[in-house]
Amino acid sequence: MNIARHIALIDELCFRPFAAEHTSSDGGESGPGHHTVVLESSHGDCGTRAATVEQYEKYRDALDEQFASRWGETAPYNLQTISLRTAQEEIPEPWASLSARARVACVWEAEGTGRWVAVVVADRDEADDVKLLGVVTEIDPP
Numbered sequence: 001m002n003i004a005r006h007i008a009l010i011d012e013l014c015f016r017p018f019a020a021e022h023t024s025s026d027g028g029e030s031g032p033g034h035h036t037v038v039l040e041s042s043h044g045d046c047g048t049r050a051a052t053v054e055q056y057e058k059y060r061d062a063l064d065e066q067f068a069s070r071w072g073e074t075a076p077y078n079l080q081t082i083s084l085r086t087a088q089e090e091i092p093e094p095w096a097s098l099s100a101r102a103r104v105a106c107v108w109e110a111e112g113t114g115r116w117v118a119v120v121v122a123d124r125d126e127a128d129d130v131k132l133l134g135v136v137t138e139i140d141p142p
Contacts, residue, residue, distance in 0.1 A: 001059045006039045006134065007066055013037065013136035014113045034094040034137035039119075042130040049123075049130060056121045056132045063119045063134075064106040071108040071117075079105055079120070082142060092139050100124065102133070107141055114138060 019030040028037035040059060042052045068074065082091055082099035091099065098105060102120035110117050118135040122128075 001040060001062070001132075003059075003062055003066065006063060009037060009039070010117055010119075010134045010136060013134070014110050014115050014117065016136075018138070028133075031093060033092075033139050034135065036094055036098075037134045038131050039134050040132035044129060049126075052130045053121060053123045056123075056130055059132050060106060060119050060121055067106070067108050067117060067119075071111055074106065074108055077105040077107045077118070077141060079103055085142070091142050094135050094137050095139065095142050098122075098133075098135065101131075105135075105141075110136070116141060 013035045016035060018033055018035065020032065022031040023029065028035065030036070040056060042049070079099040079102050082095055085091055086096055086099065098118065098120055101122035101124055103124065105118040105120045107116060107118045116137050116139070118137075118141075120133050120135070122131040122133050
């Protein structure tokens with residue numbers, strides 16, 4: 001993991017304009033009010049899924065340390081609760097899709113940008129690669 005590169009990319013997304021329509025590429029997706037970028041991916045190596053999840057959680061925690069020193073300590077954000085709420089109410093993007101992909105998010109309000117930053121380990125879909133995702137959004141966490 002190149003932590004400096006990941007931080008620089010998330011910093012850049014804090015100022016990049018949002019797409020008017022939903023767009024996606026191998027590196028992530030953008031839509032009205034949000035960007036999601038793949039920071040790391042297991043690339044189909046499912047034989048070591050548990051080890052990959054554990055490693056990506058360490059990467060997430062390392063990013064958490066860096067962003068917490070900048071924007072303050074925050075408690076882990078339980079995305080499973082958001083996932084349950086999607087059955088009862090409309091949850092805005094990117095939070096609804098994140099809750100389907102990950103269990104926990106590290107979330108900060110990026111001071112001076114009007115945006116929120118989240119880092120998650122997307123491992124809920126056993127058929128998909130494990131991914132470390134960075135998210136930048138102007139939509140407050142629900």
